[in-house]
Amino acid sequence: MESIKVNVMQKLLKANDAVADEIRNNLKNKGIFFVNLMSSPGSGKTTLIEETVKKLGKKIKVIEGDIQTTLDAERLQKLGVQAYQINTGPFGGDCHLEAAWIKTAIGELGTEDMDLLFVENIGNLVCPAEFDVGAHLNVLLISVTEGEDKPLKYPLAFQVSQLCLITKTDLLPLKHFSLEKLRQNIQQVNPACAIIEVSAHGGVGLDRWLEILKNKPGL
Amino acid sequence: MESIKVNVMQKLLKANDAVADEIRNNLKNKGIFFVNLMSSPGSGKTTLIEETVKKLGKKIKVIEGDIQTTLDAERLQKLGVQAYQINTGPFGGDCHLEAAWIKTAIGELGTEDMDLLFVENIGNLVCPAEFDVGAHLNVLLISVTEGEDKPLKYPLAFQVSQLCLITKTDLLPLKHFSLEKLRQNIQQVNPACAIIEVSAHGGVGLDRWLEILKNKPGL
Numbered sequence: 322m323e324s325i326k327v328n329v330m331q332k333l334l335k336a337n338d339a340v341a342d343e344i345r346n347n348l349k350n351k352g353i354f355f356v357n358l359m360s361s362p363g364s365g366k367t368t369l370i371e372e373t374v375k376k377l378g379k380k381i382k383v384i385e386g387d388i389q390t391t392l393d394a395e396r397l398q399k400l401g402v403q404a405y406q407i408n409t410g411p412f413g414g415d416c417h418l419e420a421a422w423i424k425t426a427i428g429e430l431g432t433e434d435m436d437l438l439f440v441e442n443i444g445n446l447v448c449p450a451e452f453d454v455g456a457h458l459n460v461l462l463i464s465v466t467e468g469e470d471k472p473l474k475y476p477l478a479f480q481v482s483q484l485c486l487i488t489k490t491d492l493l494p495l496k497h498f499s500l501e502k503l504r505q506n507i508q509q510v511n512p513a514c515a516i517i518e519v520s521a522h523g524g525v526g527l528d529r530w531l532e533i534l535k536n537k538p539g540l
Numbered sequence: 541m542e543s544i545k546v547n548v549m550q551k552l553l554k555a556n557d558a559v560a561d562e563i564r565n566n567l568k569n570k571g572i573f574f575v576n577l578m579s580s581p582g583s584g585k586t587t588l589i590e591e592t593v594k595k596l597g598k599k600i601k602v603i604e605g606d607i608q609t610t611l612d613a614e615r616l617q618k619l620g621v622q623a624y625q626i627n628t629g630p631f632g633g634d635c636h637l638e639a640a641w642i643k644t645a646i647g648e649l650g651t652e653d654m655d656l657l658f659v660e661n662i663g664n665l666v667c668p669a670e671f672d673v674g675a676h677l678n679v680l681l682i683s684v685t686e687g688e689d690k691p692l693k694y695p696l697a698f699q700v701s702q703l704c705l706i707t708k709t710d711l712l713p714l715k716h717f718s719l720e721k722l723r724q725n726i727q728q729v730n731p732a733c734a735i736i737e738v739s740a741h742g743g744v745g746l747d748r749w750l751e752i753l754k755n756k757p758g759l
Contacts, residue, residue: 361580362665362694363686388666390692414696416635416666444693445666446581447607447635466685466708467582473609474663475581477633489685492711497741522716 333419337452340420344427344455348438354537355438357456359478361471362444364462365488367393368521369530370439374400376531380436384426386443388414393441405430409443417448420455437534446471450478457539461514464489469502476510483538484515486530491520552638556671559639563646563674567657573756574657576675578697580690581663583681584707586612587740588749589658593619595750599655603645605662607633612660624649628662636667639674656753665690669697676758680733683708688721695729702757703734705749710739 348355358366374381374397383404385394394406405426409415423440430438440456442449461482463471466489472479479485485507493500500518507514519526567574577585593600593616602623604613613625624645628634642659649657659675661668680701682690685708691698698704704726712719719737726733738745 361582361663361686362690363580387693389695390689392689392692414666416664443666444580444690445635445664447633447662447664448667464685466683466711467580470609470611471581471663473611474606476608492685 334451337420340424341453341455344420344424345457348427348432348455349457349540351432352540353432353435353438354458354534354540355440355456356458356460356534357440357442357454358460358462359442359446359449359482360444360462361446361464361467364444364464364467365521366441366444366462367396369462369486369488369519370397370402370441371400372521372524372527373439373531373534374402376527377437377534380434381439382430382435382437383439383441384418384423384430385441386418388443403430414443416443416445417452418442418454419452423454446475446478450475450481457537458483458533460484460486462486462488463503465492465498465500465503469499469506472503472506472510479507479510479514482511482514484517484533485511486526487516487518489520490518490525491523553670556639559643560672560674563639563643564676567646567651567674568676568759570651571759572651572654572657573677573753573759574659574675575677575679575753576659576661576673577679577681578661578665578668578701579663579681579707580665580683580686583663583683583686584740585660585663585681586615588681588705588707588738589616589621589660590619591740591743591746592658592750592753593621595746596656596753599653600658601649601654601656602658602660603637603642603649604660605637607662622649633662635662635664636671637661637673638671642673665694665697669694669700676756677702677752679703679705681705681707682722684711684717684719684722688718688725691722691725691729698726698729698733701730701733703736703752704730705745706735706737708739709737709744710742 394404397404613623
């Protein structure tokens with residue numbers, strides 16, 4: 322039974338990768354920079370997108386992944402952003418987004434009037450990291466309240482990301498938390514990962530983030 | 541392909557449920573109360589176990605689930621607690637614990653000198669809720685920094701739990717957070733769920749939690 326499960330998973334992942342490459346190339350040809358945001362629940366993905374939209378204007382579209390509800394898409398639509406909600410379903414729901422769903426969502430959103438596409442992945446530090454969604458930049462958000470040990474415990478999410486945003490720095494100084502230790506642990510599992518400390522509400526660190534989005538690395 | 545995946549999952553879940561029932565009955569016959577702790581990464585599961593061990597003494601054993609590292613088991617062993625670490629693997633790792641692994645872990649730990657067994661599940665608000673591990677009490681931890689909307693977005697985890705602990709209340713009052721809204725959202729998805737607000741570091745709310753453990757509801 323276990324080997325059937327592994328075989329099915331390997332076939333699904335291979336099919337997923339092919340679609341992801343197709344998405345990546347298509348968007349690159351159109352000059353659209355595609356950023357995939359991953360994190361635990363409540364690390365600040367939607368707030369980051371909101372602040373980014375306020376600063377960079379309206380040529381941004383967003384694909385929202387959630388088990389249930391359209392709460393996040395509604396938050397973004399209030400800012401005049403085109404947001405497409407993927408709900409992964411009734412029974413617990415799939416714990417990640419797959420490239421085929423992103424392809425469908427892009428078809429629905431359309432690629433006109435867009436130079437930046439965000440995917441806000443399902444809030445989950447494990448499964449989304451296993452599925453390439455076709456982004457040019459994978460970004461991992463981790464808030465200072467989650468603890469310094471998370472890169473060691475959930476290494477794949479940090480390893481597939483080129484950029485790590487340490488969020489909610491306005492909650493520092495916190496008891497029992499070391500920013501230095503978190504930075505060390507991120508670099509231990511992924512020495513190539515860039516790190517920016519941000520507080521979306523306070524505006525700290527956002528300039529560097531916006532600069533990266535303007536530069537479109539890899540496009 | 542999708543239907544093969546669904547079929548395999550249904551067979552796996554059915555097999556899992558049978559083992560879970562066996563664990564639940566065996567432990568009940570021995571008078572051992574089994575509590576399954578679930579939450580996002582960094583919501584305070586290990587800290588809660590540490591504080592519980594300090595208050596209730598040593599007849600507690602713990603099964604730790606993590607993708608990688610034995611950090612949490614080491615924290616508990618320092619307190620003189622027998623802790624068994626399950627690491628779910630190298631490639632991203634399984635995102636949940638299954639009953640068969642718990643059965644093996646209980647075999648390794650032994651059931652002598654134990655009246656309370658904790659499983660600290662993988663930090664993940666999605667997948668662990670889909671797999672019954674055989675506990676008498678499922679407990680969901682959510683910290684005040686994660687946002688009030690999480691019960692609506694991840695309902696299954698709240699629906700399979702009989703008790704919800706709202707943690708890190710020492711970080712209240714926080715900007716952008718309503719304890720009342722979180723309570724409403726929990727009750728919306730699971731009206732039968734008991735709710736306790738705790739701050740493990742401050743000791744707030746721990747008395748009621750310890751009382752529940754002593755009463756062993758369902759045993």
